[in-house]
Amino acid sequence: MTSASLNPAPKPFDQRKRMVVVRVAALMAVLLLLFAEPFLAEGSQAHELVEMFGLVLVLVCVGGRLWSTLYIGGRKNSELISMGPFSMTQNPLYFFSTLGALGIGLIYGSVLAALALGLASFIVFRVTAGKEAEFLSGKFGDAYEAYRRKTPRFWPNPLLFQDNAERQFSTHALKRTFYDGLFFLALFPAIETIEYLRMNGFLPKLFVLF
Known part of the structure; x- marks a missing residue:
């Protein structure tokens, strides 16, 4: 029996599982927002400031994912890959997506919704990152272990930033990431529509979400 049969090549983590969890969580959040009124009165200055900060986080999310x-x-x-954003954190795509989830909650005007969405995203992405780390460790061995020891798994450390002069990228992957980012941006007008319907009495106000 050969060593290859004893130690089969590692397989990448199935990203479809992550996407199913994320989409189910997003659907549940939308259903909740349809019947919950944010603590900060819609249309108030405080609500608008929190909403604007949430929009900034969503824009950072989209830009960071494209970067x-x-x-x-x-x-x-x-x-x-260990240059650019990957020199500061092992999982910049997941970090920026978590910022986007926080931003969506703030756009709605609820700190509780922002924390819940951010925490749910963090848990999902952390589990996914752990699975991916097992694959990368098996594929790249000592090189990955050295990278993992010096680079945070999730929270970026800007002091570690490194870059090189040449980069190659896939236009297909960039386009796919851009379309994924549109999901975050599309939630802004969706939430604005929900606010409009609620303020004009078309949606019930069953409870307040702080």
């Missing part, structure tokens, strides 16, 4: 894709697009799981 990360410039480095890894088309090469994920085939090369060990």
